Amino acid sequence: MTMSDQPTPSAILDGVDLRALAASLSTPFYAYSAGAIRARVQGLQRALDGLDARLCFAVKANSNIGVLHLMAGLGVGADIVSAGELWRARQAGIAASDIVFSGVGKSADEIAAALDAGIWKFNLESADELALLQDIAYGRGVVASAAVRVNPDVDARTHAKISTGRAENKFGVDIDEARGWFANAGRSPNVRLDGLHAHIGSQILELAPFEQAIARVAAFWRELREAGHRIDSIDLGGGLGVCYRAGHDRPIDPDDYVAVLRRELHDFDGRIVLEPGRYLVAEAGVLVTRVLRVKHGRGRDFLVLDAAMNDLQRPALYDAWHDIHVVQDASAPLQCYDVVGPVCETGDTFARDRVLPRCAAGDLVLIGGAGAYGASMSSNYNSRPLLAEVLLDAGRYAVVRRRQSFAQMIANEQLPTAWSEA
Structure with a gap:
């Protein structure tokens, strides 16, 4: 359409x-074509059939509550990066239990609002943020579920301003630092580190960067498993590209992308999370x-x-x-x-x-x-x-x-x- x-x-x-x-x-x-959005969502859902998978729409791509309401009706959650996006998602009917909170600059007020709303998971991007989440969760007498956003240092081969998975980018922490977070998890008793998160960029039109990033995340998960750390979810972000220029851009087939997930995470028994935004709308x-x-x-x-x-x-x-x-x-x-x-x-x-x-x-x-x-x-x-x-x-x-x-x-x-x- x-x-x-x-x-x-x-x-x-x-x-x-x-x-x-x-x-x-x-x-x-x-x-906006509702039919085209449905077709994209349902096509990705079909590709994921048989996996324990959750789609969380990246609200920043299109935050209109009419579009978010359509996503809610299709069983899609929300990937948010601000308290405003949390409010929009809830107004549109997306359950708090289907919301993940990403972003490098979450404020204390935003973290508190997300805890009070009962969101599913925080994607943590710095040691300072981990400490802040621990303090706020402790003050409220709750335990927050969180994923560590690892930076796999992968070139997404996209525009420099929407590349997020290189070591020089502001997003996430390197695997060495993440390893230390899990080793010292007992120091943050009000934060349950039970997830991994990675997102290498947007408008990606080649499969190779995804293969490289997913393989690195999968290897780190296996290392954590061997060390006795239980990981319930692996969030692989978004990034699937679209066709902006007819006859020139050749987006990745979602079945090919999901085949990489199935191969690299064949022995993972938790939930796989994807955060598509641009791809859906x-x-x-x-x-x-x-x-x-x-x-x-x-x-x-x-x-x-x-x-x-x-x-x-x-x-x-x-x-x-x-x-x-x-x-x-x-x-x-x-x-x-x-x-x-x-x-x-x-x-x-x-x-x-x-x-x-x-x-x-x-x-x-x-x-x-x-x-x-x-x-x-x-x-x-x-x-x-x-x-x-x-x-x-x-x-x-x-x-x-x-x-x-x-x-x-x-x-x-x-x-x-x-x-x-x-």
Whole structure:
């Protein structure tokens, strides 16, 4: 149910005509196919059939509660990295017992909130965090279940800004340090170290880095088992890549990925946890936008859209490619454009030298692969209101976030009429 690489006059996604929807809602907005999300979730669940496995959706990829509610209905838990994501997941109906808490910078208040909620597991990333969790759990008279995030020092062969499994990255601890945590586990009686966790990066399109990382984690687990440490869960994070560029990106088949799990962890009798984010939602979403104008510059033409870098930051942050489709007659002559937004930054560019059908003001444009790290990373830069988000499902649609008004955008701001002294 993802968009074709070719322009289409009807632009049907999950049975909904996006041209008609754009006439009703006004652009720009995000549209997500519930059917495509279900297909991804169920495909991964089928690949895992026969394993004691839990899927925990990486909420950071798409934190809309409508999307999270869909995940809950499919039996998917949540991988969170903040108290805000915990709150969203619970509001969407995801059970606390299906939530894992990751991230290098958990605050004392966030740890306390997660303990009070009764989440399943903390993924610990530093000795300081282990000590803090021990202190807070002791104060509440509870025992927290935790996994040690090990850094396997594996090159994920992805963009440097989304690589997380190298020794120089900020994430996790090396295996030598983790070994010491288990040896001294008795010093933290309110933290039950019963899990291992590893996540080497995002948008990974080769199987080899996964094979290397999983083998290292499996070897460490066997070492711990021989030393008498009981490990109930091994969390292998996410990272499965998606197709952003038709005919170029070749994602890993989930059956091939799970075959690695089955081989490397064939004798593991605990639960295997996966934290897919992008893989479940990226290709299910499009950013629906319109051409404001075509600007003819010296040596190049600019296609100026009503969407901007504050709405979809990936191209500006990572030089990321997104397929772009113009909704018009496919017989229109082709032309080369720089596709840009109206924000006052040269970085507000979605694509350079992109060959598209010749465009005019008012043409509808679809930016593909926008279901992950689109709306969740958006901002009010240039005082632009946050976009609407719409969930599509078999010919129906539901607005799952209304477009922000100007009044809502400044609702928490105030004039300095009351002054205080610190």
